[in-house]
Amino acid sequence: MKILLQNRDAVNRRHFIPRPETMSDLSNPTGRVLDVIKLLASQPNEDFSLADIAQQTGMSKASAHRVLLTMTAADFLARHPRRRTYSLGMGLLAVGQASLERYRGVEAAKIEMARMSAELGVQCSATALIGRDLIILACDGLPKSHAGFNRVGERRPMIPPMGLCHVAWGRAALVEPYLAFAKQHMRADAYAWLLEALPLIRQRGYAMATASWHRLGSAVVVPAAAQRDSAHWATVCELVAELNRDEIQLAAPGDGDIRQIGQIAAPVFAPDASMAFQLVLSGLPATLTARKLERCIERLLAAAVAVTDQMNGSVPAGRDAVAAR
Incomplete structure (x- = not known):
């Protein structure tokens, strides 16, 4: 099998294929919020712990905690009081319905x-x-x-x-x-x-x-x-x-x-x-x-x-x- 990876940098330079993602890509607070929404939307029937969300988005636990508090306060996320897990909140329902319209x-x-x-x-x-x-x-x-x-x-x-x-x-x-x-x-x-x-x-x-x-x-x-x-x-x-x-x-x-x-x-x-x-x-x-x-x-x-x-x-x-x- 011939593996055509002679120049990986050339792959990354093509705008069609994204560069490998690094922590610097997550420095934007808005980007962090979007990452959380995309993660939970990809598995809408699942609940995620703080550790799960931090790991899968590449954030530190401290940063993830701040983002989750803000999103929960806006009802974009729902927090289970006993399990301390997060899922999509009712606030996003109105957004989704508006988009479907x-x-x-x-x-x-x-x-x-x-x-x-x-x-x-x-x-x-x-x-x-x-x-x-x-x-x-x-x-x-x-x-x-x-x-x-x-x-x-x-x-x-x-x-x-x-x-x-x-x-x-x-x-x-x-x-x-x-x-x-x-x-x-x-x-x-x-x-x-x-x-x-x-x-x-x-x-x-x-x-x-x-x-x-x-x-x-x-x-x-x-x-x-x-x-x-x-x-x-x-x-x-x-x-x-x-x-x-x-x-x-x-x-x-x-x-x-x-x-x-x-x-x-x-x-x-x-x-x-x-x-x-x-x-x-x-x-x-x-x-x-x-x-x-x-x-x-x-x-x-x-x-x-x-x-x-x-x-x-x-x-x-x-x-x-x-x-x-």
Whole structure:
């Protein structure tokens, strides 16, 4: 295996891939508050002790204690009086509801996801590109395993082969650094196939890959406030270098063993013709047949069109094949 990490500093200089996080990144008090919110939001059903929060955000206990007191006083956090643990507070509920009022497409997506989950027996999720991460906004259906990308708030860095829908319909500011990272770290044949796959995804209106790339997906899933250091990125780049053709994109639904398909993703567009988020089907059954796969694809594309319509979304110009889904 050829590990393409000849110049780690070059990786860190690319704005697409963040530098390893250090304590200096946490010196901003506002950033500390945001880190706490992101951590708790990534595991909304869990309670965290002061020590847990300090460790996972990189703060000292003294700093974390001050932040938690302030957030608890504002009802952004709730503190359990006996266990002395912290969870999301009612104050954030109003913030979340206000955000949903502005981004109604997420609520529309949740309705469609519930329907697909019930009809198809799969897990459905909505993931958005926020900053440099893919983040789960909503999900429905039980995951088929505890590995990977299953819970609201979980995030993955936007690196190959993840987020190909965003790249296929993305603008230069997103596409260029994504492809630069891919060219540096992927094998030449894999990179060539990645370039071929992007127009294919646009033409058919969805992305689809095998489940075997989940070893990479599991490696990069981190709690919302967890740090990514040089060792983390070294592991990620090694796994990217091992990607094969089918882990990047399946050329056709009938390619290979369809029971190995890991996920299918379709874009939802915003009013300005940018991609708002993607709807993803995962956890497809081991008994998947060609006919059932076709049904899953048809249902996913219909749901993506329905949510785009409810958002008054607009398909990007020149993407008539997608608009005609």
